[in-house]
Amino acid sequence: MTPAAVSAGDTAWLIVATALVMLMVPGLAFFYGGLVRGRAVLNTMMMSVAALGLVGVQWVLLGYSLSFGSSSPYLGDLGWAGFGGVGGAPNATYSAVVPHVLFAAFQGMFAAITVALISGAVVERMRFGAYLLFAVLWTTLVYDPLAHWVWAEGGWLRSLGALDFAGGTVVHISAGISALVAAIFLGKRRDVGRTAIVPHNVPFTLLGAGLLWFGWFGFNAGSALAADGLAAGALVSTHSAAAAAVTAWVLLDLLRTRRSTAVGAATGAVAGLVAITPAAGFVTPASALVIGAAGASLSYAAIQLRARTGVDDALDVFACHGVAGIAGALLTGVFASKAVNPLGNDGLLLGNPKLLGVQAIAVAATILFAGVLSLAILGGLRLVMPLRVPLSDEIAGIDVMEHGEEGYHGGDAGALASRPLSLGDSVLIPAGELTGMADGSYSNARERLAADR
């Protein structure tokens, strides 16, 4: 007796896709966790896991309604607060043949991972309590309105004709910009430029990147909200872009340093997946190859540039998500094709430069909104509480001081790396600060010694 028929196939796929996006959060925890030092691994991973919890609660109580409820072009109402009226029946606007509550849950996973993405910029120094408050406020004041603008019926960017298939603006540009703001606002870690800060577990990072890639099929292909040709096309575009991005990154690494790194391959995959996110359902796989490679290359350049600034965006969230996200959103305006998706539009290459302009407006609006509001949230929080752990805690290790536990007993990955503790961070020296022993003067000394004999 349901008013509209639920499609079993579409519903089954969307349930799986929802679970896939959920898996991206622990994936992100591993991706980030491997990149920090051993004494901060738990805090780093907890920032992702806690987002899964907190935003999950926020989404049911308030978030879904603020994002997708109908009222103004800028924000939803409270009609669906507490998932009231959101049930097993389809919703004509958002999910014509799948249960409304499933659509809401699927969207909730996106909200959870978005704020978790930001955490990579503030690792090893942000008070956990302050982060939790930030996560709730940011999701409510930044994510929910943005999602409304782009995806809700009547949202102003959607009405304008901006294309964002799976969240390039809402998720990645907003997270990237907010991460940059947060990194600058909090200031850099004490050890930056002082000692070598080296990823403590590169296999974790590869594992995380693998889980993210896997989950991204749910993220992008699930955004078709159906088990159909569009979903299949989005999946293939997603994989093509990621493959091209890994290839581009490995080649760039080889060109620059004659070594291709595992951290680089993992980073490249994520950058490519970010870049294809807004485009996945609007472009051909061939276009996806270009978008993935371009996103990764720009992200690569951004990381090199970031390293020369004083900004401690510790895990390069802005370079990965902000830069690749902006590239992807704009390239969607270049490569989009009605032949791929009749609900989309033709882009610049198919003679419609107007779409590129609309995409640029969406990008600029997202940057402005997310940047200004993130600054306001952090500024407001700092009025009522310190955002950073005390310096002594930063030195002792944020895991022990903030959480009362250690990832690895006995200090910085001592056990895991099965190396003596004396081989910890202290013997790794930034290449710019070589001592006399290790630079040219040492070999000169050896030559002199040989000549004396």
Added chain:
Amino acid sequence: MKLITAIIRPERLPEVKAALFRAGVTGVTLTRVSGHGGEREIIQRYRADTFVLEFHEKIKVEMVCSEPFVEPTVQAILGAARTGDVGDGKIFIQPIETVVRIRTGERDNAALTPVNADEVQRHARQEATALAGGDA
């Protein structure tokens, strides 16, 4: 009596141990250390950051020997630890004034000979012979 301290490559430790046992030197203390010698520094890169691993992992082997064992010990380590590349390590030899075995109160040379030294040496030589026979 001499204290012989050898800094060797970790990957040569099994050979060095076997050679020492064959030579009858069975009182050995190992420490994992990191050190800087003449080896080329290892470069590591993570994203935009480049680091130089200035210190290499090494094993420090310490033995106190009576005079007749000093030269055989040095020869055993030389034969087993050498690869011919920079970074093979060093051997330091210092005089030792007194040795006391805690269990018995024995002193000096009497305190230096492990009770099972002959047995360990016999086993080590049998193993070496078996290995050589297996290779042939």
